[in-house]
Amino acid sequence: MDDIHAAVLRVKLKHVDEWSERRRQIARLYDQGLAEAPMTLPFTPPGYEHVYHLYVVESDERDALQAYLNSKNITALTHYPIAIHQQEGVPWGHAARFNSLPVTEKSAASVLSLPMYPELTDKEVERVIEQVLNWAAKREALSQAV
Secondary structure, X not given: OOHHHHHHHHHHHOOHHHHHHXXXXXXXXXXXXXXXXXXXXXXXXXXXXXXXXXXXXXXXOHHHHHHHHHHOOOOOEOOOOOOHHHOOOOOOOOOOOOOOOHHHHHHHHHEEEEOOOOOOOXXXXXXXXXXXXXHHHHHHHHHHHO
């Protein structure tokens, strides 16, 4: 690490606890607001504390949800869209020991990271929640019309 990066990190480290707490606050808002949404929300086992570097939801219609949010100018990202064992170069020069990892493949195809950073305002979080719920309601209406 060079001196400039070290100096920046030294300043940022003073805020890490505050920023982690803000991320937990945002996650609580998402947890409450999306409790009834047709998706799997992050889970933290009792006795543990999450820092929510990302707030990752799981939806069988991930691509449709992502496109909808994008159309509403909300950036939701697929950080790991390809299962690791399906990535080029794996297993890094060794013979593969697997043909299929169905849980990993399903996860790679269904996970989506909602906006999550300490500077996110409660109003912005509420807007994300509102749009996810709007998408879910439209999805439900379409499925009932068929």
